[in-house]
Amino acid sequence: EIVLTQSPGTLSLSPGERATLSCRASQSVSNNYVAWYQQKPGQSPRPLIYGASSRATGIPDRFSGSGSGTDFTLTISSLEPEDFAVYYCQQYGDSPRTFGQGTKVEIK
């Protein structure tokens, strides 16, 4: 199975700053089938990005995804107060589908 490793584990930033989250796969992800989710406490995951770089419905353009092969990145260009949450990557290029362990973006 493909293991996804997210870094850093925690990112401490201030509103308005840029956030860069990494997701590294143990092997190449077919067709760059990587999705990103945001999860806040007590809530279900919210899809942000699919296909490595396509924004899901209703997602603001401050969220962007990039990468290919084994290295993928989620960038939040300027953090809003509502963006402080945990972010997960997930690959769907191979079975079983697997998730990274998450990156927590916290207020500095």
Next chain:
Amino acid sequence: EVQLVESGGGLVQPGGSLRLSCAVSGFTLSHYGMAWVRQAPGKGLHWVSGISASGDTTFYVDAVKGRFTISRDNSKNTLYLQMNSLTVADTAVYYCAKWNGYGENWGQGTLVTVSS
């Protein structure tokens, strides 16, 4: 509006069984693959099981193979997860998701606690 509502969670003893349900609305269930994803308390997300739009093909993570069964009743707009031989390691919030390789829409989750 797409909605998914899980039910059926609760407290069960090790070795017991539960059946989770996921009632969907706002889309035609028969047109979409579906999945169950779980999250142990304070932990990350783990894909558990998936089913094709037709219901012909099912998928399971190794940890639940032979114990869990995913099914769907398109006439009732409902997805199911039958869970047998439960262990403490199965304790988690279980989410159903409209699945297109990734979770396009998610329910609010239902908590399954396995404890004696």
